[in-house]
Amino acid sequence: MNPRNRKQTVVTVFDGRTHHVALCRGERDGLPVFGWGEAPSTLLTRSQLRAVELRPNGQDPVALLVFRHHRPYARETVAELFSIERAAAYRPPTSAQRAALARAMEARRVCVDCTRVQEYCVPTSTRQCWACFELEQIDRPGVAA
Ligand SMILES: [Zn+2]
Numbered sequence: 001m002n003p004r005n006r007k008q009t010v011v012t013v014f015d016g017r018t019h020h021v022a023l024c025r026g027e028r029d030g031l032p033v034f035g036w037g038e039a040p041s042t043l044l045t046r047s048q049l050r051a052v053e054l055r056p057n058g059q060d061p062v063a064l065l066v067f068r069h070h071r072p073y074a075r076e077t078v079a080e081l082f083s084i085e086r087a088a089a090y091r092p093p094t095s096a097q098r099a100a101l102a103r104a105m106e107a108r109r110v111c112v113d114c115t116r117v118q119e120y121c122v123p124t125s126t127r128q129c130w131a132c133f134e135l136e137q138i139d140r141p142g143v144a145a
Contacts, residue, residue: 013063015042016085028064034081036067043081057088 008023011032020040024032034043043063049055061080069075093101108121111129113136118129126133 013040013043015040015062015083016059017083018042018085024063025066028066028078031061032063033066034063036065039063039065039081042084044084044087045079045081047079049082049084049087053090054084054087055090056082057086059083059086 007026009026009032011022011024013020013022013032020042022032022034022040023038024034025038026033043065044052044054045065046056059082062083063081065079065081067077067079069077105121106117108124109118110116110127111118111122111132112127113132114129116129122129123133128136
């Protein structure tokens with residue numbers, strides 16, 4: 001059977017603010033099933049919510065997104081769809097998380113040669129500040145033209 005000709009069912013999906021009338025591909029676990037690109041635009045998967053810095057906020061999924069990967073094995077993937085209306089912004093980081101982040105950021109600004117904390121992140125390839133990098137280039141004969 002050609003999957004494009006599969007029977008579609010009309011459902012009403014409530015996203016917390018609006019009732020959407022949509023065509024779905026039936027139900028699974030009591031939830032309407034949508035194909036890729038068929039779900040109402042206010043329903044997003046966990047990773048889609050995360051991409052816009054939202055989280056499901058404890059809500060139950062309102063629908064399912066079922067799609068197949070093109071490669072390598074056309075594996076079927078089922079993702080829960082959540083209402084963007086009921087989603088919440090990520091909690092602001094705690095002071096401990098902020099401190100850990102600040103330490104991680106500072107570590108990226110420390111030059112391995114002069115051990116000074118720079119105003120910028122040092123390149124991950126050399127981990128040197130620009131001054132030390134340039135000094136090394138001068139010391140290394142044959143590099144400069
Ligand atoms: Zn340096």
